[in-house]
Amino acid sequence: xxxxxxxxxxxxxxxxxxxxxxxxxxxxxxxxxxxxxxxxxxxxxxxxxxxxxxxxxxxxxxxxxxxxxxxxxxxxxxxxxxxxxxxxxxxxxxxxxxxxxxxxxxxxxxxxxxxxxxxxxxxxxxxxxxxxxxxxxxxxxxxxxxxxxxxxxxxxxxxxxxxxxxxxxxxxxxxxxxxxxxxxxxxxxx
Amino acid sequence: xxxxxxxxxxxxxxxxxxxxxxxxxxxxxxxxxxxxxxxxxxxxxxxxxxxxxxxxxxxxxxxxxxxxxxxxxxxxxxxxxxxxxxxxxxxxxxxxxxxxxxxxxxxxxxxxxxxxxxxxxxxxxxxxxxxxxxxxxxxxxxxxxxxxxxxxxxxxxxxxxxxxxxxxxxxxxxxxxxxxxxxxxxxxxxxxxxxxxxxxxxxxxxxxxxxxxxxxxxxxxxxxxxxxxxxxxxxxxxxxxxxxxxxxxxxxxxxxxxxxxxxxxxxxxxxxxxxxxxxxxxxxxxxxxxxxxxxxxxxxxxxxxxxxxxxxxxxxxxxxxxxxxxxxxxxxxxxxxxxxxxxxxxxxxxxxxxxxxxxxxxxxxxxxxxxxxxxxxxxxxxxxxxxxxxxxxxxxxxxxxxxxxxxxxxxxxxxxxxxxxxxxxxxxxxxxxxxxxxxxxxxxxxxxxxxxxxxxxxxxxxxxxxxxxxxxxxxxxxxxxxxxxxxxxxxxxxxxxxxxxxxxxxxxxxxxxxxxxxxxxxxxxxxxxxxxxxxxxxxxxxxxxxxxxxxxxxxxxxxxxxxxxxxxxxxxxxxxxxxxxxxxxxxxxxxxxxxxxxxxxxxxxxxxxxxxxxxxxxxxxxxxxxxxxxxxxxxxxxxxxxxxxxxxxxxxxxxxxxxxxxxxxxxxxxxxxxxxxxxxxxxxxxxxxxxxxxxxxxxxxxxxxxxxxxxxxxxxxxxxxxxxxxxxxxxxxxxxxxxxxxxxxxxxxxxxxxxxxxxxxxxxxxxxxxxxxxxxxxxxxxxxxxxxxxxxxxxxxxxx
Numbered sequence: 001x002x003x004x005x006x007x008x009x010x011x012x013x014x015x016x017x018x019x020x021x022x023x024x025x026x027x028x029x030x031x032x033x034x035x036x037x038x039x040x041x042x043x044x045x046x047x048x049x050x051x052x053x054x055x056x057x058x059x060x061x062x063x064x065x066x067x068x069x070x071x072x073x074x075x076x077x078x079x080x081x082x083x084x085x086x087x088x089x090x091x092x093x094x095x096x097x098x099x100x101x102x103x104x105x106x107x108x109x110x111x112x113x114x115x116x117x118x119x120x121x122x123x124x125x126x127x128x129x130x131x132x133x134x135x136x137x138x139x140x141x142x143x144x145x146x147x148x149x150x151x152x153x154x155x156x157x158x159x160x161x162x163x164x165x166x167x168x169x170x171x172x173x174x175x176x177x178x179x180x181x182x183x184x185x186x187x188x189x190x
Numbered sequence: 191x192x193x194x195x196x197x198x199x200x201x202x203x204x205x206x207x208x209x210x211x212x213x214x215x216x217x218x219x220x221x222x223x224x225x226x227x228x229x230x231x232x233x234x235x236x237x238x239x240x241x242x243x244x245x246x247x248x249x250x251x252x253x254x255x256x257x258x259x260x261x262x263x264x265x266x267x268x269x270x271x272x273x274x275x276x277x278x279x280x281x282x283x284x285x286x287x288x289x290x291x292x293x294x295x296x297x298x299x300x301x302x303x304x305x306x307x308x309x310x311x312x313x314x315x316x317x318x319x320x321x322x323x324x325x326x327x328x329x330x331x332x333x334x335x336x337x338x339x340x341x342x343x344x345x346x347x348x349x350x351x352x353x354x355x356x357x358x359x360x361x362x363x364x365x366x367x368x369x370x371x372x373x374x375x376x377x378x379x380x381x382x383x384x385x386x387x388x389x390x391x392x393x394x395x396x397x398x399x400x401x402x403x404x405x406x407x408x409x410x411x412x413x414x415x416x417x418x419x420x421x422x423x424x425x426x427x428x429x430x431x432x433x434x435x436x437x438x439x440x441x442x443x444x445x446x447x448x449x450x451x452x453x454x455x456x457x458x459x460x461x462x463x464x465x466x467x468x469x470x471x472x473x474x475x476x477x478x479x480x481x482x483x484x485x486x487x488x489x490x491x492x493x494x495x496x497x498x499x500x501x502x503x504x505x506x507x508x509x510x511x512x513x514x515x516x517x518x519x520x521x522x523x524x525x526x527x528x529x530x531x532x533x534x535x536x537x538x539x540x541x542x543x544x545x546x547x548x549x550x551x552x553x554x555x556x557x558x559x560x561x562x563x564x565x566x567x568x569x570x571x572x573x574x575x576x577x578x579x580x581x582x583x584x585x586x587x588x589x590x591x592x593x594x595x596x597x598x599x600x601x602x603x604x605x606x607x608x609x610x611x612x613x614x615x616x617x618x619x620x621x622x623x624x625x626x627x628x629x630x631x632x633x634x635x636x637x638x639x640x641x642x643x644x645x646x647x648x649x650x651x652x653x654x655x656x657x658x659x660x661x662x663x664x665x666x667x668x669x670x671x672x673x674x675x676x677x678x679x680x681x682x683x684x685x686x687x688x689x690x691x692x693x694x695x696x697x698x699x700x701x702x703x704x705x706x707x708x709x710x711x712x713x714x715x716x717x718x719x720x721x722x723x724x725x726x727x728x729x730x731x732x733x734x735x736x737x738x739x740x741x742x743x744x745x746x747x748x749x750x751x752x753x754x755x756x757x758x759x760x761x762x763x764x765x766x767x768x769x770x771x772x773x774x775x776x777x778x779x780x781x782x783x784x785x786x787x788x789x790x791x792x793x794x795x796x797x798x799x800x801x802x803x804x805x806x807x808x809x810x811x812x813x814x815x816x817x818x819x820x821x822x823x824x825x826x827x828x829x830x831x832x833x834x835x836x837x838x839x840x841x842x843x844x845x846x847x848x849x850x851x852x853x854x855x856x857x858x859x860x861x862x863x864x865x866x867x868x869x870x871x872x873x874x875x876x877x878x879x880x881x882x883x884x885x886x887x888x889x890x891x892x893x894x895x896x897x898x899x900x901x902x903x904x905x906x907x908x909x910x911x912x913x914x915x916x917x918x919x920x921x922x923x924x925x926x927x928x929x930x931x932x933x934x935x936x937x938x939x940x941x942x943x944x945x946x947x948x949x950x951x952x953x954x955x956x957x958x959x960x961x962x963x964x965x966x967x968x969x970x971x972x973x974x975x976x977x978x979x980x981x982x983x984x985x986x987x988x989x990x
Contacts, residue, residue, distance in 0.1 A: 030339040061338055069325075083953065110263050111324045128717055129391060129399040138265050144400070146391055149596065165391040167346040169326035188592055 016040075016088040018079065018096070022054070023088075025100035028061055033107045035062045035079065039088060059087060064108055070155040073112075077104070114169045115141060117162070120182040129165075136170065143168065152189050160186075228373045230351040231256035232387070236284055236301040237269050244308075246271045246278050252368055253358050253376075255351040259327055259343035261307055268307075268342050272358055274367070275314070279342055281307035311341060313363060319356045321349070321756040328756060330356060347389075349755045357798070372798070399716070407712050410719060411536075417497075418537050421490035426542045428483025433550045435476040437557070440689025443469050448682025490538050498530040498718070505721055510728040511793045526721070529714040536711045544704065547697035554690050562679060562687065568667050569691055572660040573698060579656065580702035583649055588706060590645060594638040601631045657695065664691055728795050734812040740819040741804050742900040742931035743769040744790065749799035751789060759785050761954040762799070767947075769804075772932040774945030776975060781951045783935045784825065787905045790933070791822055803901070821899035823907035827886040831875030834863055837889055838870075841897045853896040856922040858915055859888035883910035891919065905935045916941065939979050948972060 016039060023037040038054045059081070067076040067089075077090040093101055115136040122133040130148040134141050143164040145151050151163045158174040172178065175186065233254050241247070250273045257268040260281045268281040282305035317333030319341055330341040330352050344352045354376050361368055382389050383398030390398055415422065447465055506526075558566040608615060608624050615624055668687060671679035744767040751760040759782045767773045775783050788794050789801055792808055801808045808816060821841070829837050838850050838859075845853075850870065854860040862885055866872040872879055881889065887910050894902060904923075908916045916938075923932075924944055936942050942962075949959040950971040958970045965972035 028337050030334075030337055032338055032340075110327075110329075112326075113259075113263055113324070114326045126399050128713060128720070131400060144388070144391055164346075166349070166389075167326070188589065188596075190596075 017091045018088045020095070020097050020100075023096075023100070025096070025103045027103060032061045033064070033103045035059045035087070037088065042085070042087070062087065064104060064111065066108065066112070069112060070159060073108075077108070114171050116171045116173060119179060120185045123185040132164075134170070141170070143170070149189050152186075154190070226370075227251045228253045228368075228376050229378050230254065230354050230376050231348070231378050232382075233269060234284060234301070234303075236303045237267075237280070240280065240303045240305070241269070241271055241278065244278070246273060250274070252362075253355065253373065255348070255355055257342055257344040257348045257351065259345050259348075261340060261343060263327075263343060265345075266306075268344075270342060270355060272355065272362075274362060275312060277311045277313065277316075277341065277355075277359060279307065279309045279311070280305055281342075313359060316341075316359075318360045318363060321352045321356050323349070323756045328352060332359075353755050407715055407719075411711070411715055414533070414715075415537065415541075418490075418494055421494060422537055422542060424486045425483070425490060425538055426545060428479065428486050429542050429546045430549075431479040432476060432483060433546050435472060435479060436693065437550065437553055439472060439476070440686045440693070442472060444685035444689055445680075445682040448685060449680045487538055491534055494537055495530050495534045498533055499526065502526050502530065502718055502721055509721075511788075526718070529718050532710060532714040533718070536707070536714075540707055540711070543700060547700050551694065551697040551701075554693050558687065558690050561683060562668075562671070565664065565668050565671065565679070565687065569660060569664050569687075572656075572663065573694065575656065576660075576695065576698055577702050579653060580699050583653070584703045584706055586645060586649075587642070590638070590642045594635075594642055597631070597635045597638040601635045604628060604631050661688060661691060664688055728792055730813050731810050734815075735806060735810050736812060736815060737804060737806060740815070740900040741769040742819070743767065743804050744773075744901060744931055744933075745802040745805075746786070746789075747800050747802065749789065749796045749801060751785060751794065751797050753785075753794075759954050760789070760796075763951075763954070763956050764799075765949055765956060765959060767931055767933070769931055770929045771946040772934060772944060774942035774948040775933065775935045775951060776937075776939065776942065776948060776972060777951035777957075779937075782954045783951055784905050786951070787822055787824070787903045787933065787935060790901075790903065791820055792816055819900040820903065821894040821897045821901075822903040822905060823887070823891050823894045824903075825906035825909060827883075827890040829874055829881065829886055829889060831873075833868075833871045833873055834866075834889060835870040837874065838892045838896060840893055845896050849896060850892075853892040854889075856895055856919075857888045857891035858918045858922070859885070859892045862888070884912065884915060887911060888915075888919070899930075901931045901933070903933045903935070906937070907934075908941055909937065913940070920944065939976055950975075 018035075018037060022039070023035060026034050026036065028034045036056070036058045038056045039059075040052045040054050041057070061082065063080045063082060063084075065078045065080060066073055067078060074093040075091065077093060079087045079090060081087060090096065090104070093104060096104070115138045117134045117136050119135040120132065121135060121140075122131075124131045125148070128146065130145045132141075132143050132145065134143075143166075145162070145164050153161045153163075154175075155161055158172075158176045160172040160175050162170040162172070164170070172186075175183065175190070178186070227248050230253065233256065238248070241251075251271045252274060253272040255270050257270065258265060260266040260268055266281060266283060268279065271278045280303075282303055285302045285304050287300055287302060311332070311334075315334060316339070319330050319332035321328050321330050321344075327343065327345045328349055329343045331338045332341055333339070342352075354373070358368055358373065361372075383401050385401040386398060388398060388400060442465075447469070503526075555566070555570070558569070604627060608628070615621060664684075664687060668679060668684040672681055672684055746763050746765050749760055749763045750758055752758045763782075763786070765773070775786065777783050785794075789796055790808075792801075792813075795809065803811065803816075803819075830840065835847075835850060838854060839845050847870075851860060854863060854870075863870055863872070866879070874881055887907055891904075891907055908919060911919070920941070934942055934945060942948060946961070947959065948962055948965055950957045950965070952971055958965055958968055958972060960968070962972070966976060
């Protein structure tokens with residue numbers, strides 16, 4: 001009975017998912033991802049009866065946003081226009097053609113770009129700020145944090161997201177897998 | 191020559207920009223360039239040289255910045271120079287090479303800027319650039335030939351520079367020049383620590399915590415110290431008396447008793463009564479001193495903490511709203527409380543104790559040394575051992591306590607979460623899950639506590655045993671000395687010695703912890719001064735213009751505003767409200783309507799553009815004048831603890847009862863107030879009578895009306911009321927809004943039916959403006975809203 005209720009709900013929500021059949025991703029001349037898709041026309045006009053029949057349209061440059069960036073980064077990706085209005089969703093990136101996957105992955109990698117910390121070389125607390133020296137996948141980095149305890153977020157499992165004073169993020173894939181010395185340094189803030 | 195070739199080649203290769211363009215900006219622009227080059231970031235000399243070689247010199251550069259992400263998203267240097275016609279971008283790495291040795295043998299280092307990307311954008315060929323904020327980084331994009339094109343990438347560390355550059359290019363496109371006053375304060379030297387070159391983590395404070403010299407903090411501590419010097423002296427005196435008595439006690443009750451009185455050898459031999467009386471006397475004296483010092487400390491404690499909190503609260507209330515939205519206010523207050531306690535503790539406990547302990551330690555050690563040099567030296571051997579031991583234990587305890595503290599925090603937050611959300615928990619019958627979560631956190635907390643307990647259970651017996659070893663040494667060596675009568679040792683003296691020995695450990699224990707609490711004190715004082723030093727973002731003009739009379743004409747001129755860098759909430763909004771008229775603002779949630787109200791009341795300052803009242807920029811008006819003439823009833827109504835009367839009178843405490851009743855009546859509040867048994871004297875607030883949402887709104891409208899301002903802002907002020915009440919208030923307001931400039935922000939269009947003019951806000955811009963009739967004809971945003979709300983009425987059969 002529970003399932004029935006949920007199915008009914010799924011239908012009502014009318015989420016459109018992009019597939020290999022109804023969409024084609026391409027790059028603009030300047031290398032930004034763009035989309036041509038068969039979708040119902042998006043109108044702001046409330047007067048006209050909403051026409052839900054899908055039409056083939058070239059939407060130009062599109063933007064992506066992961067719905068569950070930590071747990072399923074390749075699934076449920078929202079495809080948006082520049083004002084943040086959603087055109088449709090991608091259920092699973094792997095179901096799209098290789099070319100589309102490549103275009104979208106490159107853009108997602110850029111959007112979610114964030115160094116992964118491999119080792120904490122030094123972590124000093126001074127007058128309410130903490131100063132970090134870390135080794136990351138993009139080389140050595142130094143940054144400072146305020147309110148350290150609150151700016152280290154645990155996101156599912158052992159992953160940590162650290163946000164510095166500027167709003168830059170750093171990721172620790174699995175805090176339990178850090179070497180002992182690094183772990184000891186960060187342990188106090190967990 | 192070769193370099194120019196390469197550059198031309200690069201140009202052709204990457205962008206096909208014709209080199210003809212390059213020469214364009216060699217032409218001197220004459221005298222209109224008053225702006226000195228604004229360096230948003232420091233530009234290394236080798237890079238400046240490089241830019242000069244392609245014709246971008248300090249002469250023609252308006253703005254220079256550095257970004258830390260390259261076009262491909264990798265980390266690296268990217269430099270952007272803006273001239274009045276072009277944005278020139280060069281990415282690459284600066285390589286250091288050793289170029290031999292100079293005459294006196296020193297190394298000559300030469301730097302080279304190895305370039306990996308070089309691009310020029312003509313300002314007139316690109317659209318206004320936007321900074322697209324991504325998750326942790328961002329990119330500046332501009333339209334060229336109808337398509338978006340990447341200008342450069344940046345990480346959040348450079349987001350401010352990116353915003354400045356976008357604004358500068360926008361201004362260049364619009365006005366052809368940069369207004370010096372708007373860019374001068376962007377120079378990096380104003381925003382970085384002169385010592386370590388890091389950007390200040392907090393723009394408002396301009397303090398580099400890394401380089402903040404402790405000496406300055408200690409100095410400030412000392413100024414506070416002088417403020418409380420009498421209190422500290424008194425505590426010190428009390429402590430000194432206690433300690434002095436503590437030092438003589440072992441002497442009297444051991445050496446004097448055993449050797450002089452009982453030893454039959456001394457001058458006072460056999461005088462037992464006298465010695466007993468003396469011992470009792472000393473005990474009574476120390477009891478009295480203890481009582482007095484307790485009284486002194488507690489009165490000093492109350493005074494000093496009161497004073498500290500007063501000082502901090504005063505500064506906090508002067509800060510602008512931005513300070514509070516950046517920090518969590520609750521946390522701020524707890525912090526202030528605990529920090530002032532730490533400071534109090536330092537002044538009235540820690541510091542006097544420290545002085546005392548050092549003195550006491552020196553005196554005792556001196557006495558011991560003078561009494562029996564050999565034995566004293568033997569006993570002192572164990573002291574470093576204890577010092578190290580205590581230090582270790584305190585460090586472990588600190589860590590354990592910090593862990594326990596964080597567990598307790600998460601436990602507490604869960605409990606308050608669940609209790610506050612009990613309705614939701616119950617309605618979704620999630621009690622079991624919440625119990626589970628509670629259980630988990632509770633276990634963690636218990637475990638953390640347990641760890642502390644078990645550590646102390648393990649370590650303290652061990653430590654006491656160590657302490658025993660010390661006294662065993664005294665017993666052994668001293669006993670042997672007594673038996674052999676060497677070293678001038680007697681039984682009484684040995685007993686006194688042991689008494690002294692046990693006195694040493696108190697001071698040592700505290701000294702071992704001194705470094706910890708010293709750093710804690712410095713932290714506390716830094717945080718307190720951080721608040722005290724914070725410069726309010728919104729500052730009153732130093733020599734404000736005071737207009738004679740407020741007419742109430744309001745104008746927004748090209749206003750932009752953002753709470754966070756690169757996310758414009760208000761984007762180029764202009765409108766004009768003639769004095770005495772009513773403006774209605776409609777728009778979706780989050781469109782920026784309330785922000786407009788915040789800007790008009792100067793809770794925040796506009797980023798660019800200006801807000802004018804009677805033609806005067808509000809930045810030049812005194813706060814007093816603004817508060818006097820503008821009143822706001824916001825969607826978040828806040829009533830203070832106290833009676834309804836006090837709440838209505840909040841803005842003008844001198845209002846008569848008659849005025850209060852008139853204001854309440856106008857706001858339709860009178861009728862519900864008199865239904866309460868205590869009428870206007872009904873107490874509201876925590877644990878007292880709780881007003882409903884609509885009632886609260888009516889009280890706050892009454893509050894604003896009583897102020898009788900020239901400009902009244904109603905920000906969703908009637909949203910929580912039923913339609914009938916809203917109508918009543920509106921009818922009253924209609925009468926009131928005559929001759930009063932009114933801004934009404936609302937979702938419900940019925941609220942706006944009497945507005946002289948309406949504007950619709952969409953994504954921070956004015957989408958349309960005009961009278962209701964005009965907007966309906968335009969068939970835009972307003973028309974849509976109108977239709978939606980009319981439809982809602984149709985469904986219940988009230989067609990219009």
